[in-house]
Structures are given as C-alpha cells and as structure tokens.
Amino acid sequence: MSSSPYVQLNNLAKHFGKVKALDGLSLDIAEGELVALLGPSGCGKTTALRALAGLQELDRGLMIVDGKDVTFQNANKRGMGMVFQAYSLFPHMTARDNVEYGLKLKAHRTSRDKRKARSNELLELVGLSTHANHYPHQLSGGQQQRIALARALAISPKVLLLDEPLSALDAKVRTQLREEIRRIQLELGTTTLFVTHDQEEALGIADRVGVMRNGQLEQIAAPDELYDRPGTAFVAEFVGLTNPISGVVSKGAIELLDSTVKVLKGSITIGQGIALVRPENIEVVASQSGNATVFSASFLGASCRLSITLNDGTRVTAQLPSSDAVGLSAGAPVKVSLLDRPVFVKPII
Amino acid sequence: MKKSIGVRIWRISIIAVVSFYLLMPLYAMFDFSTKQFGLGGKSRNLDSWRIIPSQPDLAIAITRSLLTALIVMALILFLIVPTAIWVHLKLPLLRRPFELLCLLPLAIPAIVIVVGIAPLYRWISINLTESPITLSGVYSMLILPYTYRSLSAALDAVDIHTLAEAARTLGASIGRVIFGIIMPTIKTGIINGSFIAIALVLGEYTISNILNYKTFQVVIAQIGRANGNVAVAVSLASLLFVLFLLLLIPNKKRLGTVLDVDVK
Ligand SMILES: Nc1ncnc2c1ncn2[C@@H]1O[C@H](COP(=O)(O)OP(=O)(O)O)[C@@H](O)[C@H]1O
Numbered sequence: 001m002s003s004s005p006y007v008q009l010n011n012l013a014k015h016f017g018k019v020k021a022l023d024g025l026s027l028d029i030a031e032g033e034l035v036a037l038l039g040p041s042g043c044g045k046t047t048a049l050r051a052l053a054g055l056q057e058l059d060r061g062l063m064i065v066d067g068k069d070v071t072f073q074n075a076n077k078r079g080m081g082m083v084f085q086a087y088s089l090f091p092h093m094t095a096r097d098n099v100e101y102g103l104k105l106k107a108h109r110t111s112r113d114k115r116k117a118r119s120n121e122l123l124e125l126v127g128l129s130t131h132a133n134h135y136p137h138q139l140s141g142g143q144q145q146r147i148a149l150a151r152a153l154a155i156s157p158k159v160l161l162l163d164e165p166l167s168a169l170d171a172k173v174r175t176q177l178r179e180e181i182r183r184i185q186l187e188l189g190t191t192t193l194f195v196t197h198d199q200e201e202a203l204g205i206a207d208r209v210g211v212m213r214n215g216q217l218e219q220i221a222a223p224d225e226l227y228d229r230p231g232t233a234f235v236a237e238f239v240g241l242t243n244p245i246s247g248v249v250s251k252g253a254i255e256l257l258d259s260t261v262k263v264l265k266g267s268i269t270i271g272q273g274i275a276l277v278r279p280e281n282i283e284v285v286a287s288q289s290g291n292a293t294v295f296s297a298s299f300l301g302a303s304c305r306l307s308i309t310l311n312d313g314t315r316v317t318a319q320l321p322s323s324d325a326v327g328l329s330a331g332a333p334v335k336v337s338l339l340d341r342p343v344f345v346k347p348i349i
Numbered sequence: 350m351k352k353s354i355g356v357r358i359w360r361i362s363i364i365a366v367v368s369f370y371l372l373m374p375l376y377a378m379f380d381f382s383t384k385q386f387g388l389g390g391k392s393r394n395l396d397s398w399r400i401i402p403s404q405p406d407l408a409i410a411i412t413r414s415l416l417t418a419l420i421v422m423a424l425i426l427f428l429i430v431p432t433a434i435w436v437h438l439k440l441p442l443l444r445r446p447f448e449l450l451c452l453l454p455l456a457i458p459a460i461v462i463v464v465g466i467a468p469l470y471r472w473i474s475i476n477l478t479e480s481p482i483t484l485s486g487v488y489s490m491l492i493l494p495y496t497y498r499s500l501s502a503a504l505d506a507v508d509i510h511t512l513a514e515a516a517r518t519l520g521a522s523i524g525r526v527i528f529g530i531i532m533p534t535i536k537t538g539i540i541n542g543s544f545i546a547i548a549l550v551l552g553e554y555t556i557s558n559i560l561n562y563k564t565f566q567v568v569i570a571q572i573g574r575a576n577g578n579v580a581v582a583v584s585l586a587s588l589l590f591v592l593f594l595l596l597l598i599p600n601k602k603r604l605g606t607v608l609d610v611d612v613k
C-alpha cells in the first residue's frame with residue numbers, strides 16, 4: 001500500500017447562485033477506513049458526496065481515488081457504490097435484480113452464474129436471502145435500505161458512499177442497521193464515506209468523523225477525540241451537549257465553579273470567556289453549604305440527568321451515574337464542581 | 350356490519366347508475382343497428398352487421414388508421430417519452446414552457462390547425478406520398494396535451510432523480526437510464542397516455558376529412574350517408590374493439606402483480 005491516502009478530496013468548491021455549498025473542502029480517506037461527514041443540514045455534505053460520486057460538477061477542486069485523478073470522470077465510470085436516503089430501488093425489479101443490476105452493465109459485466117453467486121452472497125450478507133424475489137414495494141424501509149446497500153456493494157465499489165441512509169427509518173431499525181453497516185464494512189474492508197447530520201450516528205459508526213460547516217471541514221478526528229478535545233466552539237457545541245459557563249482564563253487554565261481545569265487548544269488564551277462544559281464532566285454532591293440547588297432530575301436508566309440552578313442563577317445540566325445521584329431530587333442543595341478534564345473556552349461574543 | 354351493508358348498497362347503486370349512463374348509448378346504438386325501417390315495419394335482424402365486411406374502403410381504412418395509431422405510438426415511445434423524461438431530469442427550467450407548448454393543440458381549434466397545416470400536406474402528397482399514414486405527424490402533435498400530462502404526472506409520482514443517479518453510479522449510460530430504468534418505472538403513465546392517444550387517432554375526423562384522407566372515421570361517415578344502420582353498427586363494433594383493448598391491458602398488468610406476489 002502506498003503512503004498517500006486512498007481518497008483525496010482537495011479544495012473542492014461549488015456554489016449554487018449565492019450559496020456556497022462547498023467552500024474549499026479538503027478531506028483524505030485511508031484505504032478501508034470509514035469516515036463520517038457530520039454537519040448541520042445545508043452545510044454541503046450531500047454536495048461533497050455527490051461530487052465524489054461524479055453526480056455533481058464542481059467549480060474547482062481535485063479528486064483522487066486510488067492514485068487516479070477522477071475529477072472529470074463520468075459517474076458511470078467511477079465505480080462508486082452509492083446508497084441514498086430512501087426510495088432508490090428500481091421499483092420494477094425484484095430485490096435480486098436490483099442487486100445484480102450493476103453486474104449486467106458494461107462497466108462491471110459478469111457472467112450469469114457469477115452474478116447469481118454474487119447476489120446470493122450479498123443478499124446473505126444483508127440478511128435478506130429469503131426476500132430475493134420480493135419487489136421493493138413488498139419490503140419495509142429498513143429492508144429496502146439493506147437491498148440498496150447490497151446493490152451498491154455488488155459492483156465491489158472503490159468507495160462506498162452513504163447519504164443519510166438511515167434518516168428515513170425509525171429509531172430502533174436505525175441503530176440496528178447502523179451496526180450492521182459497520183459490520184459489513186469491516187468484513188469487506190470497503191473504504192466508506194458516510195454522511196449524516198446525526199452526531200450519535202457519526203460517532204457510533206466511524207473510524208474518523210469530519211465535522212463540516214459552511215462548506216468546509218471544521219475538524220476531523222476519531223470520535224473520542226472529537227468529543228473530548230473539540231478544536232473549535234462549533235464542534236464542541238455541535239457534537240454532544242455543552243453547558244456554557246463563564247470564567248477567567250489565564251496560563252492555559254480556566255477557573256470556574258470553584259475548580260481549575262486546563263483549556264483545549266483553539267480556546268482563548270487570556271481573559272473572560274465561556275467554557276463549554278460537558279454534562280458528564282460536572283461533579284455534583286449533596287451539600288448544605290453548596291453553591292447550587294437541584295432544579296429537576298430525570299432518570300435515564302444507567303445515568304441520571306440533573307438540571308441545576310447555580311447560586312448566580314445560571315442553569316446547568318449535569319449527567320452522572322444513577323448510583324451517584326441517589327437523594328439528589330428537586331430542591332436538594334448541592335455542591336457543583338468540575339472533573340479534571342480539559343475544556344474548550346470560546347470568547348464572550 | 351350494518352354500516353358496511355349500507356355502504357355496499359350505496360356502491361352498487363352508484364355503479365348501476367354509472368353503468369346505465371355509459372351503457373345506454375351503446376345499447377341504443379345496437380338497437381338502432383338491428384332495426385329495419387320501411388317495408389316490414391318492426392322486423393329486426395343483423396343484416397347491417399352482416400354486410401360490414403363488404404363495405405368498400407372499410408377494411409383498408411381500418412388498417413390505415415391502426416397503422417397510423419401504431420406509428421403515433423412509436424413516436425410517443427421513442428420521442429415524446431424520452432423528451433419528457435429528459436426535460437424532467439435535466440432541464441427543470443424548461444418544464445413550464447414545455448408544458449405550455451404541449452397544451453397548445455388544445456387551445457387551437459382543429460380547424461385552425463388544418464388551415465395552417467394544409468399547404469404542408471399538399472406538398473407532402475404531391476412530392477412524397479399520398480398515404481394517410483403521414484397523418485401520424487399531425488396526430489402526434491394533437492395528442493400532446495393528453496399524453497404529456499399523463500407522462501408528467503407519472504414522472505412526478507416517483508423520485509426519478511434518485512433512480513437515475515442510482516443507476517448512473519452502478520455504471521448505466523444515459524440511454525440505459527431512460528429506457529431501462531425510468532420508462533419501466535412510469536409504465537402505467539405511458540400506457541395510459543398511449544391509450545388516450547390511440548383513442549384520439551382512431552376517432553379523429555375533422556382533420557383527415559378536410560385534408561381528404563380516407564381514415565376510419567371518414568369512411569364511417571361515408572357509409573353513414575349511404576346507410577345509417579351500417580354506420581352505427583361499424584361504430585359500435587369499433588367502440589367495442591377499443592373497449593376490449595382498454596380492458597385487456599390493465600388486467601394483464603394486475604394479473605402480473607398478483608403472480609409476482611405468489612411467486613415469492
Ligand atoms: N441543486 C442545487 N441547486 C441549488 N442549491 C443547491 C443544490 N444542491 C444543494 N444546494 C444548496 O447547497 C447547500 C448545501 O446543500 P447540501 O450539500 O445538500 O447540504 P447537506 O447535505 O449538508 O444538508 C444548501 O444550502 C442547498 O440549499
């Protein structure tokens with residue numbers, strides 16, 4: 001394997017009228033890696049994915065896949081497998097015919113026997129062998145997406161592209177299918193770009209998560225790093241929950257809630273700022289002489305979420321193991337402090 | 350249960366009323382075609398039906414009209430449908446103008462169209478051929494309002510963009526996308542559009558008559574001038590024939606879906 005990345009997107013730009021859908025997006029994906037592109041609706045995720053698939057012309061930019069410049073290659077020559085949000089199965093074909101479709105075309109032509117073997121293999125992989133002769137309208141939303149996945153994988157794509165493939169499904173099917181996509185992806189070792197606006201989905205499935213904003217990549221990192229060490233205020237606020245609490249920064253640390261914690265790179269370096277504190281980094285203990293009172297408590301199972309009113313009137317949310325939250329019901333006086341974890345601090349305005 | 354019986358009675362009476370309304374004229378035609386006027390008074394027989402085959406020009410006119418309908422159908426399949434798909438898929442800005450253009454034949458009276466098109470047809474019959482089949486040209490324009498509407502509705506009912514893009518990424522050429530993916534998907538719309546078109550072509554009189562082409566309807570009118578009973582018999586026969594065609598195709602499709610379900 002060469003040392004250069006398998007997929008390189010370099011400085012992609014595309015505008016629609018006045019809207020800059022992509023504004024200099026650069027992204028590398030290693031072979032066999034699953035990268036999730038995460039961002040709010042309208043930030044350019046779909047445009048980026050479609051550009052890589054060859055379905056979207058760009059104003060400028062360079063796309064290299066497997067050492068080849070594919071920037072101007074037609075979509076039907078690129079060998080990208082794409083799974084759409086919904087309703088992408090060919091309605092007049094059975095599940096099997098859908099899966100075999102790409103293998104009948106010139107680009108990936110395969111003999112009838114091999115085609116059959118391949119579709120059997122893929123239907124098995126997505127757990128729908130028994131539904132081979134069903135038409136799309138006879139399948140549930142989740143089953144349709146499985147077939148769409150099998151169809152995209154049938155051509156042994158260079159890159160598997162998924163554009164919010166789970167967003168039209170209900171919650172339970174969504175997590176189940178998400179895990180299955182990951183299992184299949186690891187099993188086949190397919191390089192994958194997964195687009196979603198759901199942070200839980202992105203963090204749960206990806207090797208690395210790229211957070212997009214206004215057509216640019218804001219930060220790309222492994223899920224835990226992205227969550228624990230956000231590089232910008234946008235990332236901190238978009239990925240997971242945060243409590244904005246003001247404090248004073250000096251010498252690489254911030255003082256707040258009677259605690260002193262380190263500040264993350266990218267934060268302001270001196271003066272008054274707003275720390276973005278994760279609920280689970282807030283420590284709460286019952287104390288008559290504390291600095292806050294519990295406003296409300298909600299039990300989430302293994303953990304418990306407390307809404308707490310500080311003495312200065314600010315409201316913060318803390319999340320702690322249910323076992324530590326015993327007796328902390330509404331009205332209880334508590335002492336709130338911070339766990340010793342670095343925090344991102346943004347300027348006041 | 351009681352309510353469902355009430356509903357059923359409603360349904361049956363509505364169907365009865367509608368059927369009566371639709372079938373009465375057909376019955377009246379049949380009644381008229383079997384009546385003999387003059388001498389015997391009340392005698393009834395199938396004479397007018399029996400002499401249909403011996404009518405001059407009739408067989409040839411039917412063949413011509415059917416052939417014309419077939420050509421129009423081919424034009425729909427290979428010209429109008431791909432164009433409609435292309436406009437929906439690639440030229441969204443042209444959709445409104447295109448729709449307007451397709452509606453023009455409705456807005457312009459047939460007479461006016463004939464006046465405009467007569468010189469062209471005079472030229473065609475002098476320089477090329479006198480065959481009435483050339484009427485398929487003007488007909489494929491006349492049918493646009495109906496055919497395009499039904500195609501457009503079918504195209505709007507499915508997400509053809511996603512289907513097209515899915516097929517593209519799997520390696521399909523544009524042609525394959527149109528003929529292999531989108532056309533089968535909007536099959537029902539195409540069938541509906543084509544049937545309206547065929548009915549229109551088989552029933553068209555004004556233009557072919559003024560341009561002096563002996564199409565089916567023109568010949569029926571001719572027969573009607575000589576013998577009203579026979580003309581009505583022929584009309585009824587042709588109506589039943591078209592009705593038969595109309596009933597045949599959707600049934601075949603429904604049968605197909607039923608079979609698909611059972612195969613699993
Ligand atoms: N074909 C298009 N025509 C006009 N504007 C578009 C088109 N595609 C995308 N956009 C605009 O570009 C921006 C980015 O869109 P998109 O990539 O779909 O975002 P996302 O997938 O992250 O929600 C949006 O503001 C959207 O309205």
Ligand SMILES: [Mg+2]
Nearest residue numbers: 045046047164
């Ligand atoms: Mg999108």
